[in-house]
Amino acid sequence: xNTLNKRRLGAVALPVFGAASIxxxxxxxxxxxxMPAYILPTPLAVAAKLVTDWRFLLENARPTIIESAxxxxxxxxxxILLAIVFVHSRTIRGAYFxxxxxxxxxxxxxxxxxxxxxxxxxxxxxxxIAAVICFFPTLVNMVRGLQLQSANEMELMRVLSANxxxxxxxxxxxxxxxxxxxxxRIAATSCVIGAIVGEWIGxxxxxxxxxxxxxxxxxxxxxxxxxxxxxxxxxxxYGLVAAVEHRxxxxxx
Amino acid sequence: MTSxxxxxxxxxxAVGYPDESGAVAPVLQGVDLSVARGEFLTILGPSGxxxxxxxxxxxxxxxxxxxxxxxxxxxxxxxxxxxxVAFVFQDATLLPWRTVRQNxxxxxxxxxxxxxxxxxxxxxxxxxLVGLAGFxxxxxxQLSGGQRQRVAIARALLCNPSILLLxxxxxxLDEITRDRLNDELLAIWRRTGTTILFVTHSxxxxxxxxxxxxxxxxxxxxxxxxxxxxxxxxxDGRSAREAPEAIAAMVHxxxxxxxxxxxx
Numbered sequence: 001x002n003t004l005n006k007r008r009l010g011a012v013a014l015p016v017f018g019a020a021s022i023x024x025x026x027x028x029x030x031x032x033x034x035m036p037a038y039i040l041p042t043p044l045a046v047a048a049k050l051v052t053d054w055r056f057l058l059e060n061a062r063p064t065i066i067e068s069a070x071x072x073x074x075x076x077x078x079x080i081l082l083a084i085v086f087v088h089s090r091t092i093r094g095a096y097f098x099x100x101x102x103x104x105x106x107x108x109x110x111x112x113x114x115x116x117x118x119x120x121x122x123x124x125x126x127x128x129i130a131a132v133i134c135f136f137p138t139l140v141n142m143v144r145g146l147q148l149q150s151a152n153e154m155e156l157m158r159v160l161s162a163n164x165x166x167x168x169x170x171x172x173x174x175x176x177x178x179x180x181x182x183x184x185r186i187a188a189t190s191c192v193i194g195a196i197v198g199e200w201i202g203x204x205x206x207x208x209x210x211x212x213x214x215x216x217x218x219x220x221x222x223x224x225x226x227x228x229x230x231x232x233x234x235x236x237x238y239g240l241v242a243a244v245e246h247r248x249x250x251x252x253x
Numbered sequence: 254m255t256s257x258x259x260x261x262x263x264x265x266x267a268v269g270y271p272d273e274s275g276a277v278a279p280v281l282q283g284v285d286l287s288v289a290r291g292e293f294l295t296i297l298g299p300s301g302x303x304x305x306x307x308x309x310x311x312x313x314x315x316x317x318x319x320x321x322x323x324x325x326x327x328x329x330x331x332x333x334x335x336x337x338v339a340f341v342f343q344d345a346t347l348l349p350w351r352t353v354r355q356n357x358x359x360x361x362x363x364x365x366x367x368x369x370x371x372x373x374x375x376x377x378x379x380x381x382l383v384g385l386a387g388f389x390x391x392x393x394x395q396l397s398g399g400q401r402q403r404v405a406i407a408r409a410l411l412c413n414p415s416i417l418l419l420x421x422x423x424x425x426l427d428e429i430t431r432d433r434l435n436d437e438l439l440a441i442w443r444r445t446g447t448t449i450l451f452v453t454h455s456x457x458x459x460x461x462x463x464x465x466x467x468x469x470x471x472x473x474x475x476x477x478x479x480x481x482x483x484x485x486x487x488x489d490g491r492s493a494r495e496a497p498e499a500i501a502a503m504v505h506x507x508x509x510x511x512x513x514x515x516x517x
Contacts, residue, residue, distance in 0.1 A: 152346045155314050159340045161333060161364040170363060174350045 041221040046228065049221040061229050063206040067123055067195035068233065071130020072187055079135045080180070083142035087172070088164065097143075104136045108197060116202040125202065130194030134187035141183040145176025181245045188237035192230060207233075260416055260448040261288040261311055265320035268303070268310040277318040280306045281474035284320070286467070290415070293442055293449045295463030297456065297506060299513060303474030304452040308418045311450065312340050325415055332416070336360070339409035341419040345401035347393040347408075353380065354389035357408045379407040382444075384437060399423075399430040406438070410445065419451045423458070432494075435461055456510070460502045461494055468506060470513035477513055480506065 023043045030042050037045060050057065082100075086093040112129050119125035149171050157167045199208025207230045214223035263286040269279035281303030288294055296304045309315040310322060313329035324332040332338050347356045357376040380386055383403040393401055402422055409417055419438075423431040435458060442449055453459050459466045463482060470477040485498040493499060 150346070152342045152344060153348070155309075155312075155340065156342070156346050157363070158314055159312055159333060159338065160360055161336070163364070166363045170359070171348070174348070177350075 038218040038220055041224055045221045046224040049225040050228065053222065053225065057225055057229055060205060060207055060210045063123060064195050065233060067126040068130050068191040070127045071194055072134055072191040074127060075131030075134030076138045076184060076187055079138035080142055083139055083146055086143050087146040100139065108133055108194065112197050112201050121202045126195050126198030129198040130191040133190045133194035137186050138183040141179040142176060145179035146172045148175040177249055184241045185238060188241045189234035192234045196230060258289055259287060260290045260325060262323045263321065266317055266322050267319045268306050268315055269318050279318055279473065283475050288448060290448055291446045293462060293464045294467060295459040296450060296452045296467045296469065297459040298469030299471045299510060302469035302471035304469055305420050308420050308450060308452055312338050312418055336412045337415040339412055339414035339417050341405050341409050341422045343421040343424050345405040347401055347404055349393050352389065353391050353404050356404055357411055359408060360412050379410050382441060383407045399426050399434060414447060416448045421452050456503050456506050460499050466506065468509050478509055
């Protein structure tokens with residue numbers, strides 16, 4: 001019991017110590033090396049900016065949160081539905097899976113301007129970019145997950161005269177859940193990237209726009225504060241996904 | 254026209270797996286077999302002789318490529334759709350996200366329309382029958398190999414099948430556990446009167462369990478001999494493992510298997 005507590009303490013204390021040591025070195029090394037504050041601010045300066053500008057930062061985080069959350073839901077939903085179609089129809093899969101694979105080789109940075117061109121400057125193109133980024137890992141994982149059943153398990157279902165829907169609900173779907181959540185965890189952080197990339201290219205609000213503007217204006221303390229918020233957003237999404245998984249997926253020890 | 258006494262009848266039966274071109278290479282051929290209701294038939298043979306293939310044909314997992322196969326007076330498909338045939342695989346094939354109770358009750362959740370009569374049955378009862386009372390809320394990975402196989406048997410029994418097919422169910426278990434499960438299976442067989450086809454590669458197991466032992470030869474898979482042991486079984490259908498008659502039968506079977514192996 002005592003050693004377990006010690007281990008738990010270590011799991012929290014060690015990363016905190018690691019981060020604190022780096023921040024401390026940063027805090028003292030930056031001025032010591034003569035690095036100007038408008039290029040690289042100290043951690044304390046960034047923290048101060050977070051405190052003084054919190055309302056402004058939060059205002060800009062709002063569209064980013066909405067875009068990434070909608071992109072997450074939309075991209076993953078389409079991926080899951082398409083995966084279900086793919087594992088049930090060899091023909092559709094044969095025709096469209098290669099197309100999706102090739103589509104995925106287009107860098108998101110190259111694709112984003114096209115999406116902005118088509119869908120304009122509103123929130124929709126950012127949602128789509130975030131969705132595109134979530135879509136592919138979930139599709140691939142889900143197609144694999146829905147085919148994880150063993151030959152014996154399929155034979156068991158046949159002996160029980162199960163139809164396709166029953167095989168899906170009682171075998172394929174539960175088998176795929178661990179892989180689904182693995183890709184949802186990835187999507188939780190990448191959807192924020194998608195939204196920010198979208199805002200870089202065509203927006204005057206949101207964390208992405210704030211990052212670009214602060215860079216051009218040498219407001220590096222505000223830039224770092226925006227980066228900090230963006231990272232925190234990804235962590236919060238990740239935590240939400242992990243919480244849902246913990247709540248709904250029974251993990252037999 | 255369900256026959257009251259014949260459970261499974263095969264005449265000139267050939268079964269195989271289709272290759273890429275769709276042509277079926279028979280794994281097993283020329284099988285003539287008649288299994289009476291309530292019989293315990295063990296099937297013995299070298300690997301590749303089609304022991305499992307025969308069970309899969311009876312369970313309608315593989316179609317016969319030629320010959321006749323009748324199960325409970327109809328086709329194998331009809332018997333499967335009526336839920337009259339249950340299958341126990343070598344690995345227990347339990348779904349790891351379901352508890353023991355949920356695994357046993359899986360047949361109730363599936364194919365409701367296929368069941369002739371609605372089943373009102375209690376998983377606990379079947380778990381007690383296989384010696385797992387009190388294990389209902391565990392998960393499969395909390396059980397030993399022998400316990401998992403018992404759960405698989407309870408799940409198979411839940412549908413009250415007329416025919417129980419077991420494909421080397423105890424093959425991965427240690428000798429002592431296997432002996433105990435053999436005795437429990439015999440007890441279940443006597444209690445339920447189910448027709449059992451039991452594939453094994455243990456000569457001892459085949460002789461101890463079977464009223465008849467069917468020996469298959471490989472390349473091509475065919476019936477080599479069907480040995481009737483009913484004379485040496487006592488009223489309960491049980492034979493002593495070390496009785497002279499059992500030893501003699503084992504020696505005979507060992508000779509048959511060796512001859513089949515050297516011919517291939």
